[in-house]
Amino acid sequence: MNRKMNAALITHYKQEYPTIETVDMPKIGANDVLVKIVAASINPIDLKTKDGGLKMLLKYHMPLILGSDFAGVVTEVGAKVTTFKKGDAVYGRVQKNRIGTFAEYIAVDQGDIARKPQNLSFEEAAAVPLVGLTSYQALHDIMQIQPGQRVLIQAGSGGIGTIAIQLAKQMGAYVATTTSEKNRALVESLGADEVIDYRTQQFYDVLENYDYVFDTQGGKILEQAFRIIKPGGKVVSISGLPNARFADEYNVPFWKKFAFRLVTRNITKLEKTTQADYYFLFMKPSGQQLAILSRMIEEEKIHPVIDRVLPFTQIAQAFEYSHSGRAKGKIILKMFDPSVEHE
Known part of the structure; x- marks a missing residue:
């Protein structure tokens, strides 16, 4: 039974x-x-x-x-x-x-x-697991952030943002984030260096020449990220659409790869115009990376x-x-x- x-x-x-x-x-x-x-x-x-x-x-x-x-x-x-x-x-x-x-x-x-x-x-x-691994793989594995580099983390008061801000600061980055004014104190307590109130400001009117953008919104906000990215920079999204780079990495069927190319035509144009790279992140489970996050948590470097x-x-x-x-x-x-x- x-x-x-x-x-x-x-x-x-x-x-x-x-x-x-x-x-x-x-x-x-x-x-x-x-x-x-x-x-x-x-x-x-x-x-x-x-x-x-x-x-x-x-x-x-x-x-x-x-x-x-x-x-x-x-x-x-x-x-x-x-x-x-x-x-x-x-x-x-x-x-x-x-x-x-x-x-x-x-x-x-x-x-x-x-x-x-x-x-x-x-x-x-x-x-911790999903947001911690997603943030670690975006900031460490794809962006490979170095001290002094500048990263915009969208929606800093959300589940992803609250961990990503802390991880980026541990890597030595200058961190900007978007949130509402009522959440300013929270994201600043997590280490955000610059806070944009999305209700009264457009982040692309405030920021420029950024090394990286971590997009959690998709749609128009993802496209607008290319307005602040520097040549050679990277835009990593968990809410956008998979593109040909993602299709190559995951060995998806030809017909699906073709579909990805069609739906991300605007993003591909923006990549060429700005000389930046777009990555769609499909997070992978990893006990080894979770163990790294555990050590950081136990050392009180980050917290949920x-x-x-x-x-x-x-x-x-x-x-x-x-x-x-x-x-x-x-x-x-x-x-x-x-x-x-x-x-």
Whole structure:
């Protein structure tokens, strides 16, 4: 008989909110661990997935359990697992074809997780994996920021922005960011050197000659980023569209690569005009990079910013609040209390 668990799932795209249902618990492979999830975070990619916004990149089968990152406790290990043992407190971002962290349990490859930072609660740790890895891969892997270089981080008070500002400062960058005036104190406390109130100023009227832009908005705001970029600079987006460079890296089929070329024609023109490079970032899970972030957190060089923690049963309210775009930092779902014994 299959063991059961509660999970938040959708049965079709554009479903208003995920609903909590009873489903079979996941089975682990030889390289997997089974984690009892204590907390998970809501990310914009969850909303995009729910609404079918990633169908061009990823094909999911329904019903689909949502959720991409988590913190929890290992309850079982696969035959080839050597890095973790039962009882370890861990956190991670699962592979895109294995999403499902809005559930009581998740099966995840041992290479995609790391030990939870000792100075964080499970709720705080759950706020880190997706935004931390995304920011690290943008700023460290793609931009390769050097001390003194200038970077604009869009939406500095959001989940990505609050971590990205801190990481960029640790790398020695001069950091500008956009936010509303009411969030100025928050982003300045995280290290922002220059704050643009997007409600009263256009960032391209204030900034110029920047080495990098980290775009979290897409659309026209992404195109406007090229107005401040210097020749040889890089614009990295998580909200724009994949281009031919992305297609080459991921070896996508020819027809899809052609489609990417068509939809990013304006971006390609801007690249040529400004002599800058555009990168679409599709973050990759990495236990090794999470371990780097853990050390930085334990050394108190960076820390997560949490807007609110809601019980799993209030997932509809959590999605509604996430969709509003008003969150300062991360929205966390608490699955259960680890201090209480559970079957």
